[in-house]
Amino acid sequence: TQLLEQSPQFLSIQEGENLTVYCNSSSVFSSLQWYRQEPGEGPVLLVTVVTGGEVKKLKRLTFQFGDARKDSSLHITAAQPGDTGLYLCAGPRGKTSYDKVIFGPGTSLSVIP
Amino acid sequence: DAGITQSPRHKVTETGTPVTLRCHQTENHRYMYWYRQDPGHGLRLIHYSYGVKDTDKGEVSDGYSVSRSKTEDFLLTLESATSSQTSVYFCAISELGAKDNEQFFGPGTRLTVL
Numbered sequence: 001t002q003l004l005e006q007s008p009q010f011l012s013i014q015e016g017e018n019l020t021v022y023c024n025s026s027s028v029f030s031s032l033q034w035y036r037q038e039p040g041e042g043p044v045l046l047v048t049v050v051t052g053g054e055v056k057k058l059k060r061l062t063f064q065f066g067d068a069r070k071d072s073s074l075h076i077t078a079a080q081p082g083d084t085g086l087y088l089c090a091g092p093r094g095k096t097s098y099d100k101v102i103f104g105p106g107t108s109l110s111v112i113p
Numbered sequence: 114d115a116g117i118t119q120s121p122r123h124k125v126t127e128t129g130t131p132v133t134l135r136c137h138q139t140e141n142h143r144y145m146y147w148y149r150q151d152p153g154h155g156l157r158l159i160h161y162s163y164g165v166k167d168t169d170k171g172e173v174s175d176g177y178s179v180s181r182s183k184t185e186d187f188l189l190t191l192e193s194a195t196s197s198q199t200s201v202y203f204c205a206i207s208e209l210g211a212k213d214n215e216q217f218f219g220p221g222t223r224l225t226v227l
Contacts, residue, residue, distance in 0.1 A: 042218025
């Protein structure tokens with residue numbers, strides 16, 4: 001059974017600090033996605049990584065896909081209160097699945113002004 | 114923003130009653146999904162649809178049924194609600210399937226079963 005684990009579960013930091021959150025699995029994924037969910041809303045896609053070792057940047061957010069395609073990280077530089085939310089990773093369900101994904105449990109980030 | 118709405122947004126019901134949640138899209142996307150979100154579990158797929166009248170089970174489908182008679186509407190029914198089905202329910206749509214493509218999520222329905 002494919003599972004995605006995320007760490008830490010909760011993170012509370014001061015504005016301006018840097019942080020990294022992780023998404024791990026014992027299974028190989030052909031791709032991974034990161035979503036952010038703000039309180040009271042649905043998740044919104046941030047990025048999709050598809051190549052082992054790939055690094056993608058989205059302003060102050062840096063996403064990396066592990067070389068073995070079993071893990072991914074999200075690094076935020078100089079966190080701002082607007083970064084507060086639940087960060088979810090997601091990957092294809094099954095080797096041939098093209099139509100559905102599984103989600104990790106998420107990392108809840110709180111950035112204190 | 115993708116045109117996706119859910120109704121109702123909040124509902125309180127009693128154990129044993131049937132409940133139907135509605136997801137409506139204006140994007141003409143082929144794929145529609147129902148998830149539930151509970152603390153510590155992230156999003157778990159209940160059922161999904163890959164076309165009109167074409168549906169399949171997700172990982173937590175017991176106690177739920179779905180129907181899709183039109184491209185724009187995807188209904189989730191709890192046949193006989195139980196307290197374990199208290200959750201926040203999200204509908205999502207995708208044009209090409211969830212893998213490597215964006216899913217657009219609705220605002221969610223908070224369901225409480227007493």
